[in-house]
Amino acid sequence: MKKFLASTVAASALALMLGMTSARAEDTIDPNAKQGGAITITYKDDVATLDPAIGYDWQNWSMIKSLFDGLMDYEPGTTNLKPDLAESYEISPDGKTFTFKLRHGVKFHNGREMTADDVKYSLDRVTNPKTQSPGAGFFGSIKGYEDVAAGKAESLAGITVVDPYTVKFELTRPDATFLHVMAINFSHVVPKEEVEKYGADFGKHPVGTGAFKLAEWTLGQRIVFERNSDYWHKGLPHLDKITFEIGQEPIVALLRLQKGEIDVPGDGIPPAKFQEVMADPEQKARVVEGGQLHTGYVTMNTTMAPFDNVKVRQAVNMALNKARIIQIINGRAVPANQPLPPSMPGYDKEYKGYPYDVAKAKALLAEAGHPDGFETQLFAMNTDPNPRIAQAIQQDLAAIGIKASIQSLAQANVIAAGGDKAGAPMIWSGGMAWIADFPDPSNFYGPILGCAGAVPGGWNWSWYCNKDLDAKAAEADSVVDPAKAPERDKMWSAIYDKVMEDAPWAPVFNEQRFTMKSARMGGADNLYVDPVHIPINYDNVYVKDVQ
């Protein structure tokens, strides 16, 4: 007997659990939105690729979302899942089979209708080692993944095309994150004929089903998106055209915004200008502040003395004056006391964390057998403000007797040191900190706190491996029923509370996002700090000065 879950029921259950209002996809159009107009967005760096199987930086992430669609998506400005290319889905009671019904009449930019074969093709492609997708590992729970990843099969055995509008996924284990996985860019649907036509250059000639299509790409200068008039979601997008100007320093972008030449500086407000902007009421009114799924932390290598002693790690947690550290970045963050950021489901509001208490920290150090402290090294990335933050941490540590010398290195070198078991006793994560791939509590565990990440070249820089917690994490992720989501979140909260007892990290702050826009930009504030679209949700914003 199968238990069928209609998509609307699931969506409202999820919405309920997140305490946010739910709406059907068709209802999410802002009644005040105006149709038409063009905006300009600037970026410093080149856009690497617009291939959804490959693009994995915050700059192209959101652009790809506007060119392509996946089976699932999020309601604009929120972390609430909703079906997208899928019309509805069913999850089997054992949580191992997901069946998606596709929308009819969805067309690729080349005019061909998208069907279930395209969904299967896209996932076979992203998991194929020849594609070199950084996201291949997200699909590890699909049956047959191992064979494709090892090059033994070309196609995922667990995906079946039932009919042109139905696709069935069989998993090797119940996976509560699977609907999120179906919403990330790596699972977005691509047309086979276009991929084969352009080969490795598909990323420069993207063809999807998204709200916008690529109109022009002048390498190193400009990318232009044009409204897809055939978009299946009627009424979207509002804008006719988006121009991305590439190669503009953030400081130059801000000056151009002030002169009204551009609409959104994609790289944000340059730190050196932040206070000036916020002190000017006219400019401040055009800044939208929001949370982001980010935590900045200090890792302590739990396999290296003296950090193998939990008391030493707890002492470090009590030694840090987080409020002062936040001042260094002009208050653009909130203090953190646990790995999860506050906007993430599963964040434990009750948890108080370690207090800032120098005397107690000193006492703990003495108990651990280091009454006079010790010498160690603190690694940090060498771009501002990270060296300054590292210095503040250094001073805080000195106050309890720990003499840390700062190793300020290029990003890639810090990452290399963290992935080496004997590489780095302490790392300040700034500039490399974890930002969630999707809004689910499990995303902050596996790679950075679980045993799977505590391997050479991994991202678990504390080398913290608690088999008991790994088992609890697997248990939580097998709770697939969306109705039990609050229960699952509680399980995750408990896991992170236990992590904090062992204190492999000293969480420092959660960065806030500050998006600045021109006066003509319209739409709800949450579209400008959308948790999954950075800097803004291109499909749903509009301009006020069109007729």
Added chain:
Amino acid sequence: MIAYLGRRLIQSLLILLGVSLITFALLYLLPADPVRQIAGRSATPQTVENIRQQLGLDQPFIVQYWHYLTKLVSGDLGRSYIQRSEVTELIVSRLPASLLLMLGAILCELLIGLSMGLIAAVKRGTATDQTLMVASFVGVSAPQFVVGLLLLYVFAVRLSWFPIGGYGTWRHLVLPSLTMGILGAGWYARMMRSSMIDVLRQDYVRTARAKGIARGAIIFRHALPNAILPVIAMIGIDIGIFMGGIVVVESVFGWPGIGQLAWQAIQRVDIPIIMGVTLVSAFAIVLGNLLADIIAPFIDPRIKLR
């Protein structure tokens, strides 16, 4: 002449080979793992290994270098790790912008440098001379990043005479060219001054003066053409200096040339692009020097090719 050219060409090829080997070795020795950069944070160890194999980065150094060289011979610079496009395409699409900027910079440095040098030589020993020489010294020593931002602030933001960065019209070209040109202008001013002073001391100038020819005519008709030639012959060597400068200047002004490409590639450990831009720059420098050497005897008969 032909023997000389042949010898210089072989030398140039050897230099380029050496540059490719050293750059390749340095990038190979970087502690940063490019595969991990490509694979990103969520990749499983298996994904990382798959990508390493696909890119041939599991091979020993000498094999990797050999593969690179054999492809290089056929003009293939490989594909960017991050952008996944062909490096040749990326460089070719950005080369015109860099060449245009260099042209603008040469124009600026000659115009400013030569006139400063000329005036200083003619007014030798006066306050004007001293002011100009101090200015040239400042020009030579000021960091281009600072000069660029200063020009940007004054002429684009405050006065709105020019656009704030970008590319497209001649107005976009002015400030970056000026920024690049100011450095060279300082050198040219000093060289022009001493070259002009030398010429003004020559007997034929004294003769002309004795014949009562007007001062202006002596300077512009008799002295200048002789003084300017050895200075102009230096342009070829400038290319090397420009290659260093475009990385900074293009980044400040958002100029879509190969300097900006290189800067981004360095930050992302995109080795094929770093290799490609380095080789193209080395090629340009070698070519510039070669041209300077070949042209020199035509400009100044005292120099002979050997």
